[in-house]
Amino acid sequence: MCKSIFKLVSINIFFTLFFASVANAQNIKGKVISNGESLSYATVTLVGTSHGVMTDDKGEFIFDQLKEGNYTVKAELVGFKPMTKKVNVKNQQSVQMSFDLQEDATLDEIVISGTLKPVLKSEAVVPVEIYTPAFFEKNPTASLFDAVQMINGVQPQLNCNVCNTGDIHINGMEGPYTMILIDGMPIVSSLSTVYGLFGIPTSLIERVEVVKGPASSLYGTEAMGGIINVITKDPEHAAKLSVDAFSTTWLENNIDLGASYKLGKHVKGLFGGNYFKYGQRKDKNGDGFTDVTLQDRISMFNKFSLKRKEDRVASLALRYVYEDRWGGQTDWKRKEHRGGEEVYAESIFTNRFEAIGMYQLPTTENIYTQFSYIYHKQNSFYGPESYNAKQQVAFAQAYWDKNIGNHSMLLGASFKYTYYDDNTRATGIYDENGLVKNQPQETPIPGIFIQDEWKLSDQHKLLLGYRFDYDQKHKGIHSPRIGYKYTPTANQALRASFGTGFRVVNVFTEDHRALTGAREVVFAEKLDPEKSYNANLNYTIKVPSDFGVFNFDVNGFYTYFTNKIDADTDTDQTKIIYANLDGHAISRGLSLNVDVTFDIPLKLMAGATYMDVFRKEDGEREQIYHSPKWSGNFIASYNFGNGFTADLTSDWKGPMRLPRVENDYRPEYSPWTVIANVQVTKKFNNGIQIYGGVKNLFNTLPKEDTIARWWDPFGEPGNGVAPPAGRNDVIFEPNDYSYTPLQGIRGFLGVRYNIF
Incomplete structure (x- = not known):
């Protein structure tokens, strides 16, 4: 009886709670x-x-x-x-x-590259361009080097047609003037400027900030042409898992992995990995050499973020890159021919480790410390010539971020130590019998810097900056900067800046031509530092309309070099001569970027750059190599709904002067070129994206031989094939005559998957 009553009461209570x-x-x-x-x-x-x-x-x-x-x-x-x-x-x-929701065409993002401190893009005195992963996904590539070709005024340039190494030019200025940063730290040093741009996993990138123009007052003496700052994702906001993999009809295989995780309550981590493999010995142009370098590359990245009181910053990132690449005659075999004179090839093994850290001191004042360490080892053969090098770079800085009334101050000190050793004359004393004494280069550079961003009124801002570095050989290095921003209305801004640049040249780590080819390297005199004066003028305006929003960005730039070190390959076809500039050099031009977001699901971006880059000695004017007068880009994206989008991307270049040898049968200037790509993407609700398309839609290829005397790389009669008619007098030269890739039209297919 009691059990029945208890059961009845329990049922009543259950239904009472349920209906309640x-x-x-x-x-x-x-x-x-x-x-x-x-x-x-x-x-x-x-x-x-x-x-x-x-x-x-x-x-x-x-x-x-x-x-x-x-x-x-x-x-x-x-x-x-x-x-x-x-x-x-x-x-x-x-x-x-x-x-x-409607996309916000007037989105005001946070940038840090212009002034080393977070600031709204619209409020920044220094113009900073922002590119998100969504931008780079419109034309999937296996490396950042290839991806930046869609940015107006930024030109990835191949410097070797055999090993396919290259650098990034900004506004016509060569790669050594471009500083590559990861999370604001100068991580790509001179030796790895050639190779370090490959292997940054795109799954880790939050955004890429581009500053065109001098930034030496904050980032040191090498940032003469501009900076590219790769901002990695915060582990707290990154996807739990991200996968991006694609392959092309040339069997270029690339996979990016990313994963965020927790280590206890206070530590969050972000892992990223990239693997790229290309192993096809293709020779479409019939010169006996591989059209594209064979590569086997792996890159691993891990970033830790510590949660601290009052949201103070503490992070540590580690990165390792290994790459095995070679290019050359298609019958080359590593075990038999590496370093020999029977079959020509260039083979490069690279091992690289990086550490990047940031720690905000537990003080009432905003004091930050940063450090980075780079270890780069390279084992290379360029035909029979070996190049073995090791470089270590340690960098540390501390700065105080302080607001005083209308002044936003930055005061800091830095120290950079570079160790470099190789098997060339750069670090050794030689006589007729060979190496006499090895002398690795050790370069400590302490520096101090100060910056004041002064808000004169709601419409006027003034930026004053100064940096002093001390080099043992060249003593004091002064890098001042001044910037001004005028905002007449909320939709437009005028920015002007002026600064100086200073750079110590290391030929063997920066100029690939000093290592490869058949030329003798000659230093006509002791090389002095490069010095320049820089000016930039930028105007932006947003124009709303009934059918969309137009954004215009106009930029004028001018750089005057009082000394500039360029390779002279014209005086003697058997030599490459380096000397100080007896005159001056100028890089000047004008660029325009326009992007339109329509009320319909259509976006357009277009850019054009005119530049004139030359040197003048003894009254004679000479155009700098690989600097086209005209260049630009075009991007169109359309959303069809139901998860389908289509992207058309293209970049184009006008004629540019190319290095040649004596009796060269190839034209001095390249023709107009256009590289266009099309892609279709399908997004599913479960986080999967499938994309595919066609690269180099118009099958743009070089019209001439890219390698001079490809039929006889060792210059010995009977060692090669019979030369084509009228081409017998030139020397073998595998470098620099490059203005468009050797890959023609090809398809690609890929998949992305994200779990948050």
Whole structure:
């Protein structure tokens, strides 16, 4: 009897609680989309309450167990305009609602590269261009080196047609004037400028910031032409897992992996890996050499972030890169021919380790410390010539970020130590019998810097900067900078800057021509540092219209070199001569960027750059190599809805002067070239994306031989094949005569997957 009563009471209590919960089961359900596409991980909040949720993979959200009443629901996601809606929730009611967010063409992002401190892009005195992973995904590539070709005024340039190494030019200035940073640290040193641009996993990139123009007052004497700062993702906001893999019809295989994780309560980590493999010995142009260098590359990255009181910063990142690459005659075999004179090839083994750290001191003042360490070892053969080098670079700096009234101050000190050793005359004393004494280069450079960003009024800002470095050989190095920003309206800004540049040249680590080919390296005199004066003028304006928003960015640049070290390959076809400039050199030009976001799901971006880059000695004017007068890019993206998007990307270059040898049968200037690519992407609600398309749509290829005397690389009669008619007098030269890739039209197919 008691058991029956207890059972009956239990059932009554259960149903009472059940119906009570149902009676109060008011909820709000909904979905967040944009142009018909679901938006995952958008933030949805009930304004005025502590309630907030994120949308799932399908863009859906729900608020449960709500009380009756009126609510204001807000949906927002970075890159889109937020939207709010009001809703009334009644007893036992489930309210359905949806948000269709529009992309924000006026998004004001945070940048750090211009002044070494976070600032809104619109407020920055120094113009900074921002490129997100979504931008680079419009034309998938296996390396950052290839990806930046879509940026107007930035030109990845191949410096060797055999080993396919290269550097990045900004506004016509060669690679050594471009400083590559990772998270604001000068991580790509001179030796690895050639190789370090390959192997940065795109899955780790939060954004890429580009500053065109001098930045020596903050980043040291090498940043004469500009900087490219690769900002990696914060482990706290990165995807739990990300995969991006693609292959081409040439069987170029690339895979990027990323994963975020936790180590206890206070440490979060981000792992990234990249593997690239290309092993096809293709010779489409029939010169007996590989058209594209064979590569086997692996890169691993790990970043740790420590959660501290008052959100103080503490992070450590580690990166390792290994690469095995070779290019040359297609019948080359590593074990038999590496370093020999029977079959020509260039073979490079690279091992590289990097460490990057940042720590904010636990003080009431904002004091930050940063450090980086680079170890780079390279074992190379360029035909029979060996080049074995090791470089270590240690860098540390501390700076104080302080606001005093209308002044935003930055005061800091840095120390850079470089150790470099190789098997060339750069670090050794030789006589007729060979090496007499090995003398590795050890270069300590201490420095101090100060910067004041002075807000004169809401419309006027002034930036004053100065840096002093001390080099043992060249003594004091002064790098002042001044910048000015005028904002007449909220939609337009005028920026002007002036600064100086100073750079110590290391030929063997910066100029590939000093290592390869058949020329003798000659130093006509002791090389002095390069010095320059730089000026930039930038104007931006946003023009809203009835059908979209237009953004215009006009930039004028001027650099005057009082000394510049260039390789002279014209005086003697058997030599490459280095000497100080007896005159002056100038890099000047004008660029225009236009992007349009229409009310319909169409985006257009276009850019054009005119530049004149030359040197003048003894009254004679000479155009600098690989500096086209005209260049530009074009990007069009359309969203068809239902997860389908299409992208057309292209970059074009006008004629540019190319290095040649005596009696060269090849033209001195290249023709106009256009590289166009098309891609279609399908996004699914489960986080999977499938993309594919065609690269080099117009099958643009060099019209001439890219390697001079390819039929006889060792210059010995009977060692090669019979020379073509009229080409017998030139010497073998595998470098520099490059203006467009040797890869023609090809297809690609890939997949991306993200789990948050």
